[in-house]
Amino acid sequence: MSDSPYHDDHGNKDATITNKAGMGTMTPAHRKSGKTQYVGGGPFLIGDSMTGGYGKGPDILHDCTIAVDKGEIAVIVGPNGAGKSTAMKAVFGMLDVRSGSVRLDGEDITNLSPQDRVVKGMGFVPQTSNIFTSMTVEENLEMGAFIRTDDFSDTMEQVYDLFPILKEKRNQPAGELSGGQRQQVAVGRALMTKPKVLMLDEPTAGVSPIVMDELFDRIIEVARTGLPILMVEQNARQALAIADKGYVLVQGQNAYTGTGKELLADPEVRKSFLGG
Amino acid sequence: MIVVEDVHKHFGGFHAVDGASLEIAKGSITGLIGPNGAGKTTLFNVIAGVLPPTSGKVTMDGEDITGLPPHELFHKGLLRTFQIAHEFSSMTCRENLMMVPGSQSGESLWNTWFGRKRIADEERALRAKADEVLEFLTIEHLADHKAGQVSGGQKKLLELGRTMMVDAKIVFLDEVGAGVNRTLLMTIADTILRLNKERGYTFVVIEHDMDFIGKICDPVICMAEGKVLAEGTLDEIKANEHVIEAYLGTGLKNKDKLEAGS
Amino acid sequence: MSEPVKNTLLFVLVGGLILLTGFMQSWNSAVLILNMGLISAIMAIGVNLQWGFAGLFNVGVMGFVALGGLAVVLISTTPTPGAWSAGGFGIVLALLLGAATVTAAVMIAQKMSKGRARTISLIAVLVLGFFVFRAVMDPNVAAVEAINPAAAGNIGGLSLPVLLAWPAGGLLAAGAAWLIGKTALGLRSDYLAIATLGIAEIIIAVLKNEDWLARGVKNVIGLPRPVPYEIDLQNDPGFVESAASLGLDPVTASTLYVKLGYSVLFLVVLLVLLWMAQMALKSPWGRMMRAIRDNEVAAEAMGKDVTRRHLQIFVLGSAICGIAGAMMTTLDGQLTPGTYQPLRFTFLIWVMVIVGGSGNNFGAVLGAMLIWFLWVQVEPIGLWLMQVITAGMPDGSALRAHLIDSAAHMRLLTMGVVLLLVLRFSPRGLIPER
Amino acid sequence: EDVKIGVILGFTGPIESLTPSMADGAELAMKEVTDSGLLLDGATVTSVRADSTCVDAGAATAAAERLVTSDKVDGIMGADCSGVTGAILSNVAVPNGVVMISPSATSPALSDAEDNGLFFRTAPSDARQGEIMTQVLLEEGIKSVALTYTNNDYGKGLADSFQQAFEAAGGEVTISAAHEDGKADYSAEVGALAAAGGDRLVVAGYVDQGGSGIVRAAIDSGAFDTFHFPDGMIGSKLEENFGDEIDGSTGQHPGTDSPGVAKYEEIVAGAFDATSPFTPESYDAAALIMLAMQAAGSKNPADYKEKVMEVANEPGEKIYPGELAKALQILKDGGDVDYVGATAVELIGPGESAGNYRQIVIDGGKITTAKYR
Amino acid sequence: MDFLNAFVALSNFVLVPAIAYGSQLALGALGVTLIYGILRFSNFAHGDTMAFGAMIAVLATWWLQSIGVGLGPLPTALLALPIAILGCMLLVLITDRLVYRFYREQKAKPVILVIVSMGVMFITNGLVRFVIGPDDQNFADGERFLISARDFKEMTGLEEGLAIKTTQGITVVVAVIAVALLFWFLNKTRTGKSMRAYSDNEDLALLSGINPERVVMYTWLIVAALATTAGVLYGLDKSFKPFVYFQLLLPIFASAIVGGLGNPLGAIAGGFIIAFSEVTITYAWKKVLTYLAPETLEPSGLVQLLSTDYKFAVSFVILLIVLLFKPTGLFKGKAV
Numbered sequence A: 001m002s003d004s005p006y007h008d009d010h011g012n013k014d015a016t017i018t019n020k021a022g023m024g025t026m027t028p029a030h031r032k033s034g035k036t037q038y039v040g041g042g043p044f045l046i047g048d049s050m051t052g053g054y055g056k057g058p059d060i061l062h063d064c065t066i067a068v069d070k071g072e073i074a075v076i077v078g079p080n081g082a083g084k085s086t087a088m089k090a091v092f093g094m095l096d097v098r099s100g101s102v103r104l105d106g107e108d109i110t111n112l113s114p115q116d117r118v119v120k121g122m123g124f125v126p127q128t129s130n131i132f133t134s135m136t137v138e139e140n141l142e143m144g145a146f147i148r149t150d151d152f153s154d155t156m157e158q159v160y161d162l163f164p165i166l167k168e169k170r171n172q173p174a175g176e177l178s179g180g181q182r183q184q185v186a187v188g189r190a191l192m193t194k195p196k197v198l199m200l201d202e203p204t205a206g207v208s209p210i211v212m213d214e215l216f217d218r219i220i221e222v223a224r225t226g227l228p229i230l231m232v233e234q235n236a237r238q239a240l241a242i243a244d245k246g247y248v249l250v251q252g253q254n255a256y257t258g259t260g261k262e263l264l265a266d267p268e269v270r271k272s273f274l275g276g
Numbered sequence B: 001m002i003v004v005e006d007v008h009k010h011f012g013g014f015h016a017v018d019g020a021s022l023e024i025a026k027g028s029i030t031g032l033i034g035p036n037g038a039g040k041t042t043l044f045n046v047i048a049g050v051l052p053p054t055s056g057k058v059t060m061d062g063e064d065i066t067g068l069p070p071h072e073l074f075h076k077g078l079l080r081t082f083q084i085a086h087e088f089s090s091m092t093c094r095e096n097l098m099m100v101p102g103s104q105s106g107e108s109l110w111n112t113w114f115g116r117k118r119i120a121d122e123e124r125a126l127r128a129k130a131d132e133v134l135e136f137l138t139i140e141h142l143a144d145h146k147a148g149q150v151s152g153g154q155k156k157l158l159e160l161g162r163t164m165m166v167d168a169k170i171v172f173l174d175e176v177g178a179g180v181n182r183t184l185l186m187t188i189a190d191t192i193l194r195l196n197k198e199r200g201y202t203f204v205v206i207e208h209d210m211d212f213i214g215k216i217c218d219p220v221i222c223m224a225e226g227k228v229l230a231e232g233t234l235d236e237i238k239a240n241e242h243v244i245e246a247y248l249g250t251g252l253k254n255k256d257k258l259e260a261g262s
Numbered sequence C: 001m002s003e004p005v006k007n008t009l010l011f012v013l014v015g016g017l018i019l020l021t022g023f024m025q026s027w028n029s030a031v032l033i034l035n036m037g038l039i040s041a042i043m044a045i046g047v048n049l050q051w052g053f054a055g056l057f058n059v060g061v062m063g064f065v066a067l068g069g070l071a072v073v074l075i076s077t078t079p080t081p082g083a084w085s086a087g088g089f090g091i092v093l094a095l096l097l098g099a100a101t102v103t104a105a106v107m108i109a110q111k112m113s114k115g116r117a118r119t120i121s122l123i124a125v126l127v128l129g130f131f132v133f134r135a136v137m138d139p140n141v142a143a144v145e146a147i148n149p150a151a152a153g154n155i156g157g158l159s160l161p162v163l164l165a166w167p168a169g170g171l172l173a174a175g176a177a178w179l180i181g182k183t184a185l186g187l188r189s190d191y192l193a194i195a196t197l198g199i200a201e202i203i204i205a206v207l208k209n210e211d212w213l214a215r216g217v218k219n220v221i222g223l224p225r226p227v228p229y230e231i232d233l234q235n236d237p238g239f240v241e242s243a244a245s246l247g248l249d250p251v252t253a254s255t256l257y258v259k260l261g262y263s264v265l266f267l268v269v270l271l272v273l274l275w276m277a278q279m280a281l282k283s284p285w286g287r288m289m290r291a292i293r294d295n296e297v298a299a300e301a302m303g304k305d306v307t308r309r310h311l312q313i314f315v316l317g318s319a320i321c322g323i324a325g326a327m328m329t330t331l332d333g334q335l336t337p338g339t340y341q342p343l344r345f346t347f348l349i350w351v352m353v354i355v356g357g358s359g360n361n362f363g364a365v366l367g368a369m370l371i372w373f374l375w376v377q378v379e380p381i382g383l384w385l386m387q388v389i390t391a392g393m394p395d396g397s398a399l400r401a402h403l404i405d406s407a408a409h410m411r412l413l414t415m416g417v418v419l420l421l422v423l424r425f426s427p428r429g430l431i432p433e434r
Numbered sequence D: 001e002d003v004k005i006g007v008i009l010g011f012t013g014p015i016e017s018l019t020p021s022m023a024d025g026a027e028l029a030m031k032e033v034t035d036s037g038l039l040l041d042g043a044t045v046t047s048v049r050a051d052s053t054c055v056d057a058g059a060a061t062a063a064a065e066r067l068v069t070s071d072k073v074d075g076i077m078g079a080d081c082s083g084v085t086g087a088i089l090s091n092v093a094v095p096n097g098v099v100m101i102s103p104s105a106t107s108p109a110l111s112d113a114e115d116n117g118l119f120f121r122t123a124p125s126d127a128r129q130g131e132i133m134t135q136v137l138l139e140e141g142i143k144s145v146a147l148t149y150t151n152n153d154y155g156k157g158l159a160d161s162f163q164q165a166f167e168a169a170g171g172e173v174t175i176s177a178a179h180e181d182g183k184a185d186y187s188a189e190v191g192a193l194a195a196a197g198g199d200r201l202v203v204a205g206y207v208d209q210g211g212s213g214i215v216r217a218a219i220d221s222g223a224f225d226t227f228h229f230p231d232g233m234i235g236s237k238l239e240e241n242f243g244d245e246i247d248g249s250t251g252q253h254p255g256t257d258s259p260g261v262a263k264y265e266e267i268v269a270g271a272f273d274a275t276s277p278f279t280p281e282s283y284d285a286a287a288l289i290m291l292a293m294q295a296a297g298s299k300n301p302a303d304y305k306e307k308v309m310e311v312a313n314e315p316g317e318k319i320y321p322g323e324l325a326k327a328l329q330i331l332k333d334g335g336d337v338d339y340v341g342a343t344a345v346e347l348i349g350p351g352e353s354a355g356n357y358r359q360i361v362i363d364g365g366k367i368t369t370a371k372y373r
Numbered sequence E: 001m002d003f004l005n006a007f008v009a010l011s012n013f014v015l016v017p018a019i020a021y022g023s024q025l026a027l028g029a030l031g032v033t034l035i036y037g038i039l040r041f042s043n044f045a046h047g048d049t050m051a052f053g054a055m056i057a058v059l060a061t062w063w064l065q066s067i068g069v070g071l072g073p074l075p076t077a078l079l080a081l082p083i084a085i086l087g088c089m090l091l092v093l094i095t096d097r098l099v100y101r102f103y104r105e106q107k108a109k110p111v112i113l114v115i116v117s118m119g120v121m122f123i124t125n126g127l128v129r130f131v132i133g134p135d136d137q138n139f140a141d142g143e144r145f146l147i148s149a150r151d152f153k154e155m156t157g158l159e160e161g162l163a164i165k166t167t168q169g170i171t172v173v174v175a176v177i178a179v180a181l182l183f184w185f186l187n188k189t190r191t192g193k194s195m196r197a198y199s200d201n202e203d204l205a206l207l208s209g210i211n212p213e214r215v216v217m218y219t220w221l222i223v224a225a226l227a228t229t230a231g232v233l234y235g236l237d238k239s240f241k242p243f244v245y246f247q248l249l250l251p252i253f254a255s256a257i258v259g260g261l262g263n264p265l266g267a268i269a270g271g272f273i274i275a276f277s278e279v280t281i282t283y284a285w286k287k288v289l290t291y292l293a294p295e296t297l298e299p300s301g302l303v304q305l306l307s308t309d310y311k312f313a314v315s316f317v318i319l320l321i322v323l324l325f326k327p328t329g330l331f332k333g334k335a336v
Ligand SMILES: Nc1ncnc2c1ncn2[C@@H]1O[C@H](COP(=O)(O)OP(=O)(O)OP(=O)(O)O)[C@@H](O)[C@H]1O
Pocket: A001, A002, A054, A057, A060, A078, A079, A080, A081, A082, A083, A084, A085, A086, A087, B152, B179, B181
């Protein structure tokens, strides 16, 4: 929604000249990675007092902190436009953090490019268009393992064990799958990197209750393997129910923080953010 | 009011809507639920004229409206909102509303050159009406803001506001709730109820959030695999085995284990 | 610096460039640049209407401009004696038959249900229609083309005043645009660009090869003018006297007089079109077009007939190009189909619109004037530059000769550089859309 | 005193490869005159080039306008293509009263153009070439030909006049198909020409344009192996491109057995391609302008336009390329010259070359003279 | 016998030239379609990129010839091809660096890139003419024919000849190799798959650790190779002339669109469709029919559906018809 003059295409939809399918919207804050530094301590992944915004626009995050530790599920909730996705992007290096830092396993990675964060072990599943629709399920998984140079066939087997339906459909273009199956492909793709931490942005938006339950089940299973999971959810009640840690963001700031249960029990939180 | 008779919509060999028949009563708020890929959006698109059906018939107040393009349906009082807000982003919120009414004389080129007086009068009336609607939606302070720069929820309100600029008969809402904060969603629900009561709009609502459906919808229709699976009040639907199996599910399996483990 | 001040300054700058031409080179050159600049500005407004206000990517400007030119011949030249009785009516009949065939085919496609029967009858109608068309058309064309081929060989025109050809050119272009729009804008995906690109080529091919229409590549020269001839002025004692009283020699005075006459006509057309475009934009019509541009799907759902509106604006923009084409042919005094080239008549106009600022009519006008100025002046400037560069090189050196020979190619290069620079540093053009 | 002559040719555009040599030809004449120091009162002649683009009447007019009104040239050598020539003539030359001598605009239509006695051309109208071509072919015993022409006023005009003359003389033209210059592929055209058949293929095109493309495709596919070439096709490029592959082919182009061409090539001495089409004509056009000035004793077009025909035609001493100094001297002394030049200049009717032609035959990969007509 | 003659005549004037021309168009269309699929805009400068690549090949060929290096019966230009490809790669990388990358970083709408590519077209156009001049350049050498019409007639005793030029043979062989390589690359290699992934979903590719700039670079490199190959083959078969490459743009786009923009298979099919339609529909069937029909039924006219003047119009009408029935081209393209 920025006002960049380069974004005006005058409503052109001429298929002869432009192709909008799969066009990117993300702008990495760093194209080339800078230095990292071992500082030690703290939770496994933490975006610490982050302040920043898109491009030259106003700050969207104000001194916002989110973190997740090993074996935990951390859930971020908050009203629309609060900056939840923005915070996730900031942690992933899609946005310039003007002050504050991002640390992974004690290492300061604030200046890394997103690609290098993937290499460092961060997996990210965006909210929408999170699969390669024209590629087969198997190719989707392969692309997940793009950065890996070792043999990843056993990881693929693990993913197939976790999501058996995908094994059945391995040679089918992912675009032909149902909504729930697509979400499984998306998570599977992220798992293929053998991430040390998994970040999910509203994995259940627009998903039917049964698929949502299934997804939460799978997420719990994944978490139980020891993989920390950081996710944004609007289906906040279910999400907080399974969360070890919950963050409520309002206007780019931490409004409430606590365990999932605490937040669920807080009447103020219930009223303002969970729909009563 | 709307009768859908045995509508099929095929994409190649795939039957997205496979013989759906349903009726929507005047003055009701009908909920449409069903698993992902059940064909709800596709059925919407067929009714709203975005997609031509492969076969079948849609009537509105007895008149055959099958395959009419959206802009003609609009003039018959059939409006829709979009799952993802489709605001006119470079225009102000007020302009977003003012552009809605059809048959404005200023939309004819001839009048823009030779009927300027008439246009000016009409514009004044339109503006007043738009401001009224903005007030109703409690966003009058945004009248001169570009619609592209208001928050997601406000965009959704704007979507609703557009339907209030003309005398809509029936409004189709596709997943108003997806990705919308639950508290805001309840505000929207109130607005829908108000429109239904005060203006007599008929609504058809696709939604996956049962709280929302429960608050406003009666009856509820559940689709699966392109067909209507069940129909009734929400409680009836919730009790329906098929619906549970295909759509609602029985809750988390792992929940207790997780808690036990930690 | 505020917007209006900046814009005024830009216009003053371009005006200044033209004035400079007047002082440095000659007033005749200056006014000529102004005239072609005005015509280009009209074309640019046409393209701007389509692109800036509706996002329609028309790369067939050349075709519409050429149709405008054709109108001048059909309206203003004298009819060829005997041509109509020899075959003119037959040709009209053939064309009607052709149109009937297409109509029948379209009706079949719409009315019959899908299946083999439809395909077969469609093909049958088309094939039959084609052969009937050829059978009627060919002999009549031959008859018309046989009449005095060296000087005529065409059906001629209507002997009407040439100024009438301008609106007629617009109508002709509008008709063609309607046909194109109906097909290309009706395709499920929008393929306007390739459609217009191809159809422009087809229009030129028809103009080149259908000699009965406007002599094809044999050209029509000596078209009537809306202004007096210089020679007549030079021979008019009254004019010579008044020229002398202004301190001008009769030749310069007459050439300037004629050119300024054109300038006034062109300026009037430009101002009228500009006024109409601005009025339309600031009305609910303009709001509707902006809404369509912003979000077609929503506009459609809000009761706006997007396809029809696109067609409308496509036809309007093309008609404006047609008018400009007719004006240009009138200025040239001849129709030479071989001269229509996409580089000059399509891509250059696009450069004008983009450099000027798409979405803004004044920007389009400014861009047109500036780019036309460069198009004309870059060549002498380039030559001069090359001479300066090569001044130090020995006479007869191969490199020097090569560089001087290459000077003429600087024109394309310069256009490219200007376009890229503007897109880089002022991406919305010199006068951006508000 | 300085004399300026405008050289307006299509330096960019579809004949951009012909024009540099043409301009060089014209400038050679100017240099020769300047070096002699004999024109008027020892005037230097400078050339001012401008781009006609060959196809864009608007740009051409603007360029000519600049030449006349800003550079104040005293005469124009040009333009090249008939289309722009017509435009410049009626929009610039006539209104401003400037003499214009085109080396290459050959369209028959220009003969009747309104010109106030200002327009001349050192190339003959194509109406004449069609007749000559017919004679050549019939004498060769060719009764049936396929015909292809470049799709512009030159090609079309030439093809029409030839077809008319040939059919009137009892020959058969099996097909007359246009080809566009600079197109990607000519197999469709050659396919049609081959299907129509004929004893010889007449190619009324340009040697470094579509014409060569057609010949290439025709030879390669074995459709035709002998051709007939009008002026636009004859040039060193033809030998270069095809060599002995087209042995036995015939052709004709404006020319005489006067020793002019040889002399021209001699003075060019390889500085540029002297056999490129229309470069001798360009030399002659420039020379004529300057000789006419000398004859009139003035560089004012109004004065010297009357003299062009005089210096070009008999009576008088015959002048060949390289002899401009001599001619200037004669004129200065009040004598008479008959400029023959490189192309046997002989202006007839409305001021165009009478049209002497050199008939050629390709032999051993070389263009050789068969005879002159 | 008559049947054979008819067939040979048809092959000679329709099949062989159309196949060669079709291969050239297909290679050109592949380049266009790759840029469209991966960089998401139609590259108007493609014709001039081809000209640039071919120009380097011409210069390199001359240089090779001057130092006496050759390939015997094969054209020296084949040796120059790798040099030319390298040169062209350099050009496109520099252009990308100086021009396109900026807009990519701004996330500019693809249509801006289309217009930018027009600017690049103007500049490359000027550049090529500046370096090598506007003239025709013949740089083919080696054996002209695989089999000439005359030899064929002698060999078979048929009335009709069949000529296959070396360049036509090379064109088809090189085109097949290039296409096979490309397909193998896109579908089997890691880099190729990453390009497809990027084309499918840019953001997700980034999240998978695929470096977008590398994908873009590889795309340009492949496009440069394809464009140069197409340009050189075309120039060998006909001749090198800068202006003609601009003219090729339209049939190339038509090919890519008929086939389905963004789809490599479609580009190839499209190239052949356009080439065949240009040649066949305007073909005069007289000769063929004369062989086939009995004496008495011999056609008197040329039996030509349309004069060759309209050959371009034909391919264009075919394009429209295809789009009418298959809105995204023959092979489903990337279009909406
Ligand atoms: N690419 C962008 N450029 C500029 N501003 C942006 C961009 N993306 C989001 N914003 C703005 O940043 C703010 C926070 O957006 P964000 O997407 O983080 O919200 P969110 O909390 O994820 O909301 P939701 O629940 O609706 O997804 C909003 O005001 C939004 O308009």
